[in-house]
Amino acid sequence: MTTANASEPDHTEPDHAELNRKGLRLIELHHAPDILQVINVWDVISAKVIADLEGSTALATASHSIAASYGYPDGEKIPRELMLEAVGRIAAATSLPVSADLEAGYGDAGETIRRAIGVGVVGANLEDQLKPFDEAVAAVRAAIKAAEAEGVAFALNARTDVFAKAAPDADPAEQLAEAIKRGRAFLDEGATSIFVPGLFDEATVAALVQGIGHNKISVVGVPGSLDPRTLQNLGVSRISYGPLTQRLALTALQSAAQELLAGGVLPDGIKALN
Incomplete structure (x- = not known):
């Protein structure tokens, strides 16, 4: 008789009470005075590495990174079943609450959230x-109703792509107004926070917070972004990093490989990972 590897995630159905506790905790973290930083992960080992860090209170997956790990481009090209399997493995590997990037819901937001x-x-x-x-x-x-039907507290980070997918000649004032309009409507439906990706200055962030709400805005950290303390002081709830964390890891791997292929050796200080 074979024995399952103890390090493999348990894929039994999660305990309902524990799920609800984690959901309430994740919502609480979005509303806390301190900004919620979620370092995006894409598999079990990246999740465990980040979960073990002091100050890590929740995890978020990156759909682009998970898709890339399986050889798919971003944009719901990876089958929903495969994405759900990946985020389920991550959730089973940590005691921290996990928020999953589920893109636009794979054609059925309610069913995707339920699953x-x-x-x-x-x-x-x-x-x-x-x-x-x-x-x-x-x-x-539909997403909020699905979570309510499951009886689990759920932190929906409703994203608007008003800035991320804007035409080059878009009017910034019109973009801001549309983002606020959509953000308020999403909050009215029960979303916990409004994710507005883009590279913003302080004035734009302040206008988004004023228009949508204090501790209701989620942003993405990219090179050139405002630092977490400044964002917190402006009233931002959450900052995540999307696929850039995976790119950072792969850049380090590529750089080390170049050194090795050129006759170098591995550097000191490499940590053992479980």
């Missing part, structure tokens, strides 16, 4: 992809 809860996820990003306003609001509504 994500079933594998242990207690929060999610859901993109509007600049779809028509009513359609975008309906997707958020």
Whole structure:
């Protein structure tokens, strides 16, 4: 008789009470005075490495990174089943609450959220992809209703791509107004926070916070972004880093490999990872 490897994640159905506790904790972290930093992960080992760090209170997956790990491009090209399996393995590997990047919901936001809860996820990003306003609001509504039907507290980080997918000649004032309009509507449907990706200055962040709400805005950290303390002082709730964490890891790997292939040796200080 073979014995399962003790290091493999347990894929039994998550305990409902524990899921609800994690969901409530994740929502609480979004509303706390200190900004919530979630370092994006893409597999079990990256999740364990980040979860073990002091100050790491929750994890977020990056859809782009998970898709890349399986050889798929970003943009819901990876099958939903494979994405859910990946985020489920991550959720099973840590005691921290996990928020999953589920893109636009794979054609059925409600069902995707329901299934994500079933594998242990207690929060999610859901993109509007600049779809028509009513359609975008309906997707958020479906996601929230699915979580309510499961009876689990769920932190929906509803994303608007008003800035991320804007035309080069877009009017910044019109973009800001549309982002605020969508953000308020998503909050009215029950979203915990509004994710507005983009490279913003202080004035734009302040305007988003004023228009949508204090501790209701989620942003992405990219090179040139405002630092976490400044974002916190401006009233931002959450900062994540998307696929850039995976790119950072792969850049380090590529750099080390170049040294090795050129006749170098591995540097001192490499930590053992379980």
